[in-house]
Amino acid sequence: MKFETKLIHAGQEADRQTGSVNVPVYQTSTYKQDAIGKDRGWEYSRSGNPTRKALEDCIAALEGAKHGLAFASGLAAETAVIGGLLKKGDHVVAGDDLYGGTYRLFEKVFKQWGLEITYADSGNPASFKKAMRRNTRLVWAETPTNPLLNITDIAAVAEIAHKGKALLAVDNTFATPYFQRPIELGADIVVHSSTKYLGGHSDVIGGLLAIKNKDVFEAVKFYQNAAGGVPGPWDAWLTLRGIKTLSVRMKAHEANAFEIAALLARQPAVSKVFYPGLENHPGHALAAEQMDGFGGMVSFELKGGRAAADRFFRKLKVITLAESLGGVESLACYPVAMTHAAIPEKDRLKRGITAGLVRLSAGIESGEDLLAELERALK
Numbered sequence: 001m002k003f004e005t006k007l008i009h010a011g012q013e014a015d016r017q018t019g020s021v022n023v024p025v026y027q028t029s030t031y032k033q034d035a036i037g038k039d040r041g042w043e044y045s046r047s048g049n050p051t052r053k054a055l056e057d058c059i060a061a062l063e064g065a066k067h068g069l070a071f072a073s074g075l076a077a078e079t080a081v082i083g084g085l086l087k088k089g090d091h092v093v094a095g096d097d098l099y100g101g102t103y104r105l106f107e108k109v110f111k112q113w114g115l116e117i118t119y120a121d122s123g124n125p126a127s128f129k130k131a132m133r134r135n136t137r138l139v140w141a142e143t144p145t146n147p148l149l150n151i152t153d154i155a156a157v158a159e160i161a162h163k164g165k166a167l168l169a170v171d172n173t174f175a176t177p178y179f180q181r182p183i184e185l186g187a188d189i190v191v192h193s194s195t196k197y198l199g200g201h202s203d204v205i206g207g208l209l210a211i212k213n214k215d216v217f218e219a220v221k222f223y224q225n226a227a228g229g230v231p232g233p234w235d236a237w238l239t240l241r242g243i244k245t246l247s248v249r250m251k252a253h254e255a256n257a258f259e260i261a262a263l264l265a266r267q268p269a270v271s272k273v274f275y276p277g278l279e280n281h282p283g284h285a286l287a288a289e290q291m292d293g294f295g296g297m298v299s300f301e302l303k304g305g306r307a308a309a310d311r312f313f314r315k316l317k318v319i320t321l322a323e324s325l326g327g328v329e330s331l332a333c334y335p336v337a338m339t340h341a342a343i344p345e346k347d348r349l350k351r352g353i354t355a356g357l358v359r360l361s362a363g364i365e366s367g368e369d370l371l372a373e374l375e376r377a378l379k
């Protein structure tokens with residue numbers, strides 16, 4: 001089955017009983033058992049729910065994995081990876097340009113539980129190699145990164161992880177499986193905030209995992225059932241509904257992002273543009289190799305720091321100042337005070353997250369409207 005067909009059909013056969021073309025919303029917490037020890041495959045909706053299972057099978061198919069798991073949020077999915085696979089004293093090597101919430105989870109929760117974490121330069125595999133220790137059990141990479149769109153060489157980092165007997169987890173939220181399939185490049189686990197492009201309409205919070213091996217899957221699935229953190233059937237259904245149009249949406253997001261990046265690069269008010277599709281982006285060649293496209297996220301730095309950012313955001317009409325990304329509507333955010341506020345200032349600056357930085361999620365509105373708006377707001 002080709003990717004576009006999987007989006008619409010994987011895990012989503014017509015309902016056997018009624019023929020319903022869409023997977024029904026199984027709004028139930030529990031299931032009738034025919035006798036003691038004789039259930040019909042479903043017991044309790046924390047352990048499993050048919051609507052959720054359809055979504056879990058769908059993400060597995062899209063990522064080319066054997067197994068899928070769905071969670072109430074991207075961070076709940078990340079928690080299950082750590083909780084299911086690691087124990088006190090284990091070591092994680094993570095890329096240093098990370099979603100702020102992932103960083104907060106590592107630093108403020110799992111470090112207290114005795115996990116050791118070293119950050120490596122996201123754009124440099126040698127830095128991952130140098131950070132590996134005897135007790136490294138997991139390597140964590142986000143690519144392209146949030147918010148600076150750095151590119152991590154997935155195949156190279158997979159080899160480093162596996163040499164050290166560690167697993168590689170890749171946060172594929174920005175690229176989605178439409179543009180990048182990390183398991184094909186050697187990753188063991190793919191992580192998604194399905195709140196973003198997979199859901200695609202800014203109307204549901206969710207997280208997904210695609211997992212290559214059965215034993216890894218079993219351990220994370222055990223944690224999912226033991227700790228909870230599962231999505232309800234409506235949220236699973238909304239996410240499935242969003243996924244159906246992923247290919248048409250991603251093409252449109254990318255087309256707008258390309259034009260926006262080109263426009264921003266010509267603006268005197270803009271000092272830097274971060275978009276992997278631009279030839280002067282440091283990860284451009286690698287992105288062209290390991291991805292099927294460059295995605296819909298563009299970050300840029302305004303000359304004049306916070307004051308310039310305040311002026312810019314006040315002039316926006318079509319583009320909305322908001323957290324999150326990946327919805328059909330264009331959203332712009334100010335990482336320093338929003339998505340990346342959890343990172344201490346000196347660490348933020350070290351990573352290049354400056355007071356003039358704006359992160360833009362190009363929506364699928366008319367590109368002409370978006371370009372006109374940006375040109376006006378940057379005057």
Ligand SMILES: *Cc1c(COP(=O)(O)O)cnc(C)c1O
Nearest residue numbers: 073074075099146173193195206
């Ligand atoms: C939003 C996001 C997350 C967290 O997901 P939630 O659904 O908000 O819990 C993780 N990684 C990336 C790259 C994100 O953008």
